[in-house]
Amino acid sequence: MRRLLALVWLLQALHVGLAHAAQPLLELVVSQPYLEMHSGPGRGYPVVYVVGRDETLTVLYSRTDWYKVRAPRGTEGWVRRADLSLTKTDSGEPAPIPPYPEFSAHRWEIGAGYGVYNRQNLVSAYGDFGLTDSLDIEAVVQQAMGTLDNRVIGSIGLRHTFVPEWKWFSPTAGLGTAYQHIQDKVPPAPLESSNQMAYVSLGARGFITRRFMWRADWRHYVVFNNLNVNEELEEWKVDLAVFF
Amino acid sequence: MESRLSGILLVAVLLSGCSWFHRGDKKPTPVAVEEPQAEPSIIEPQVTRREVKTPKIKAKDFEVGAYFGALSIEDFGTNPVYGARAAYHVTEDFFLEGFLARSKAGQSSLENVFPDITVLSNSGRHFTYYDLDVGYNVLPGEVFLGRGRAFNSALYVTFGMGDVKFADQDQFALNFGLGYRVLITDWLAMHVDVRDHVFESSLFGVDKNVNNVEATLSLTTFF
Secondary structure (H helix, E strand, O other): OHHHHHHHHHHHHHHHHHHHHHOOOEEEEOOOOEEEEEOOOOOOOOEEEEEEOOOEEEEEEEEOOEEEEEOOOOOEEEEEHHHHOOOEOOOOOEOOOOOOOOHHHOOEEEEEEEEEEOOEEEEEEEEEEEOOOOEEEEEEEEEEEOOOEEEEEEEEEEEEEOOOOOOOOEEEEEEEEEEEEEEEOOOOOOOOOEEEEEEEEEEEEEEEEOOEEEEEEEEEEEEEOOOOOOEEEEEEEEEEEEEO | OHHHHHHHHHHHHHHHHHHHHHHHHOOOOOOOOOOOOOOOOOOOOOOOOOOOOOOOOEEOOEEEEEEEEEEEOOOOOEEEEEEEEEEEEOOOOEEEEEEEEEEEOOOOHHHHHOOOOOOOOOHHHEEEEEEEEEEEEEEEEEEEEOOOEEEEEEEEEEEEEEEEEEOOEEEEEEEEEEEEEEEOOOOEEEEEEEEEEEEEEOOOOOOEEEEEEEEEEEEEEEO
């Protein structure tokens, strides 16, 4: 137990040392009558310390909507974002607490979801970067697990949001290129174990709360194979995502 | 002679008169202002321009770690499992988490009773899964160790889906979990988790949902 504690202390010293070596910390002055510090980053954790007006806080780091701060006498605790944004810098300007990203103008999305691909269960994960407010480039990696085969599909494409200002529901359309790799479960083996594909998609996206958003997509794939007729596949999926 | 002299004078007067009228049109010759070079200025400016650079606040919303424990593979006994996990804490309540782990199934009861029967090949006994989960902190709180120490903790539930590769086949699997997180420091946490991976299997001839419950202990770090 003592050895474990010593190890924890050593790791902590290393961690703190590295953190301090990196860059100076932000200092803020309390301008409201008092500021409450909680024992943990959550509304349920008790208030353990109160900082008075005109006292200076050092902001160490943040976790979700909470900021870990150090009071003048060295006591550390967690302050909620709304409270910390009322403080000022030493030159009297408002505290530089970044606001929530605006949903209609966000740049990055990362999400995952469930869907059905060619009548197979589909697990999907995606990353999306907004070139403009309405045009995005997205990369999707997904796995479709069926009774006959297992497929891994990767795709990259463009996605247009028709009215990005519509917060809760906004239709989208997209097109792109994809690649699928097939591992058969039951013989006979497929004629080709991998295919190049192209897709068109129709979908929608919307805001949920804070940094959460949802996305739904229907895709129609054309599979380029060596047969006379190209195979066509359908997919739909629903994603839960976080935006930045 | 006289008239010639007066004529010259007249021309001279006219010319000078013309030049007098045009005196205002003269372009002002640029005057070179001579700066006192050797002379020191009286007031030395004391103010140096200050570079105001606001330090950025580092966000520590990510959590990564490793875990080990026991996985009960239905029909194949309980076996050790090792894995890695990574989470992104979106709000104080919700987080998104990914898991990747591996185990190896033992002998089924059938194989124990009839040693000549082999249900799975050696490679087929590998049980590998990944999960993409949403977690919710149900009961945040504190645990107390003795009189002077308190650690932040949270009881959370997770729900997600992923893939289980067992018997050389990939299956779509849902998972449900209950976990308990204790933060030893603000950046180091210990978890105890119980999770069930449910998927459809027809390994023994009949389609059925198999439950594979695991109990694990994790060590994670926030960054």
